[in-house]
Amino acid sequence: MARAGRRPGSSSTADQILISARRLFADRGYQATTMRAIAAEAGVNPALVHHFFGSKQQVFVAALELPINPAALVGRLVAAGPREQLGERIVRTFVQVWRAPETGPQLQAFLRGAVTEDGAARLRHFAEDVMLPKVSAAVGVPKIRLAAAVSQLIGFALTSLIIRIEPLASASEDDVVALLAPSVQRYLDEPSSS
Amino acid sequence: MARAGRRPGSSSTADQILISARRLFADRGYQATTMRAIAAEAGVNPALVHHFFGSKQQVFVAALELPINPAALVGRLVAAGPREQLGERIVRTFVQVWRAPETGPQLQAFLRGAVTEDGAARLRHFAEDVMLPKVSAAVGVPKIRLAAAVSQLIGFALTSLIIRIEPLASASEDDVVALLAPSVQRYLDEPSSS
Numbered sequence: 001m002a003r004a005g006r007r008p009g010s011s012s013t014a015d016q017i018l019i020s021a022r023r024l025f026a027d028r029g030y031q032a033t034t035m036r037a038i039a040a041e042a043g044v045n046p047a048l049v050h051h052f053f054g055s056k057q058q059v060f061v062a063a064l065e066l067p068i069n070p071a072a073l074v075g076r077l078v079a080a081g082p083r084e085q086l087g088e089r090i091v092r093t094f095v096q097v098w099r100a101p102e103t104g105p106q107l108q109a110f111l112r113g114a115v116t117e118d119g120a121a122r123l124r125h126f127a128e129d130v131m132l133p134k135v136s137a138a139v140g141v142p143k144i145r146l147a148a149a150v151s152q153l154i155g156f157a158l159t160s161l162i163i164r165i166e167p168l169a170s171a172s173e174d175d176v177v178a179l180l181a182p183s184v185q186r187y188l189d190e191p192s193s194s
Numbered sequence: 195m196a197r198a199g200r201r202p203g204s205s206s207t208a209d210q211i212l213i214s215a216r217r218l219f220a221d222r223g224y225q226a227t228t229m230r231a232i233a234a235e236a237g238v239n240p241a242l243v244h245h246f247f248g249s250k251q252q253v254f255v256a257a258l259e260l261p262i263n264p265a266a267l268v269g270r271l272v273a274a275g276p277r278e279q280l281g282e283r284i285v286r287t288f289v290q291v292w293r294a295p296e297t298g299p300q301l302q303a304f305l306r307g308a309v310t311e312d313g314a315a316r317l318r319h320f321a322e323d324v325m326l327p328k329v330s331a332a333v334g335v336p337k338i339r340l341a342a343a344v345s346q347l348i349g350f351a352l353t354s355l356i357i358r359i360e361p362l363a364s365a366s367e368d369d370v371v372a373l374l375a376p377s378v379q380r381y382l383d384e385p386s387s388s
Contacts, residue, residue: 115306120357127359147353147362148373155349159341163314165321168341179342183377 014052017042021063026118030060030129057130064122066110067103071134078138086139087149087185091177094153098161099173108161111154141188149187156180208246211236215257220312224254224323251324258316260304261297265328272332280333281343281379285371288347292355293367302355305348335382343381350374 020041024033035056039046053059061069077089097103113119127150132143139146156176160168171179214235218227229250233240247253255263271283291297307313321344326337333340350370354362365373 112309114352114357115309123357124359127353127357132359144361144365144369144373147359148350148377150359151349151353151362151374152346152377153349154353155345155347156342158308158352159321159345159348163308163317163321165318165326165341165344167338168345171338175338179338179381180345183342183346183380186377186380187373 013042013044013048017044017049017052017059018063021059025060025063025125026121030056030125035059060126060130064110064126065106067106068097071131073097074131074135075138078135083139084185084189087183087188088177088181090149091153091181091184092173094156095173095176098157104161107157111157111162139188145187149184152180152183152187207236207238207242211238211243211246211253212257215253219254219257219319220315224250224319229253251328254320254324258304258320259300261300262291265325267291268325268329269332272329277333278379278383281377281382282371282375284343285347285375285378286367288350289367289370292351298355301351305351305356333382339381343378346374346377346381 017038021033021038024037024041028037033056035049036046038056038059039049042049049059053062057071058069061071073093074090077093078086081089098107110119110123114123127147131150132146135141135146136143156168159165160171160176168176211232215227215232218231218235222231227250229243230240232250232253233243236243243253247256251265252263255265267287268284271287272280275283292301304313304317308317321341325344326340329335329340330337350362353359354365354370362370
């Protein structure tokens with residue numbers, strides 16, 4: 001599976017851009033890092049960064065080395081059916097990509113890394129600067145309620161795929177959806193209490 | 195704060211018992227490890243293991259180096275008020291002990307360690323062999339639903355205290371309770387779907 005947000009092309013130039021991007025995102029954070037600064041750090045023309053990756057968000061997701069772009073994926077799930085079943089679509093897709101041999105191991109490695117200072121900073125920037133604003137705008141739900149939904153999903157990944165607590169670890173996809181989807185849907189439905 | 199499940203006494207003998215217990219729990223798992231085997235491994239009389247720790251569960255919790263005994267804590271919360279507010283009591287207490295300076299840092303270190311093979315095995319044994327059976331018997335809820343509640347609580351700890359995603363990380367205790375308690379209560383209330 002191709003890395004999310006990355007176009008085919010010269011791998012050494014693209015890799016150099018990603019190395020520079022990782023350094024700048026880590027040092028300055030997501031907001032303060034510009035496409036121009038990434039290009040300067042990599043010693044290439046800014047047009048080349050746009051050519052390889054398209055947008056700053058896509059550079060960032062590529063730099064994270066995620067096998068999927070969760071923000072783009074949720075955007076597609078919002079459009080794929082009725083709003084009152086969005087929680088179910090999100091939980092089902094989440095279980096599928098975290099359990100699939102093409103995407104699961106890389107996602108699990110990413111989650112394992114999130115307990116380190118650097119890994120936590122990357123995931124925090126991604127959630128606060130890309131994922132939560134984008135999804136909040138798309139579905140009209142306060143960011144704190146989306147963060148609660150994320151906490152349920154990441155908690156499921158941690159307990160069932162990394163700690164592997166039974167009977168959750170070997171539960172069928174349908175059973176996990178029946179168990180978790182109403183909680184995720186509730187976070188998407190109710191008005192903010194804060 | 196005294197380590198949970200540990201009585202005052204000779205620290206070198208108690209420490210030797212814990213070192214032996216950790217080795218046996220890691221090698222054989224919780225079920226197959228007996229108080230007698232722990233005593234033999236530590237080169238002490240089995241009565242001394244009972245004297246210091248009381249029960250195998252208490253040796254195990256002490257060997258985990260948790261600042262609290264979650265299974266005992268949930269037992270007290272079940273008895274502390276009406277069943278329909280148990281989710282709220284659990285979430286409120288969870289937020290308090292994970293944020294308190296006396297207990298929070300040790301719990302966070304434990305959770306960070308849970309992404310390693312050894313740390314995951316310890317937490318898995320604790321959940322499967324101590325926590326879930328004990329709480330399931332106390333509240334009459336299927337283990338898979340309790341595991342779902344655990345996944346929400348651990349996911350909150352990971353996203354808000356370790357990854358520190360805003361606006362969840364700095365939300366007030368009351369806001370976190372309003373947000374998460376209905377989800378936890380739902381896991382405790384509904385019949386199993388599996």
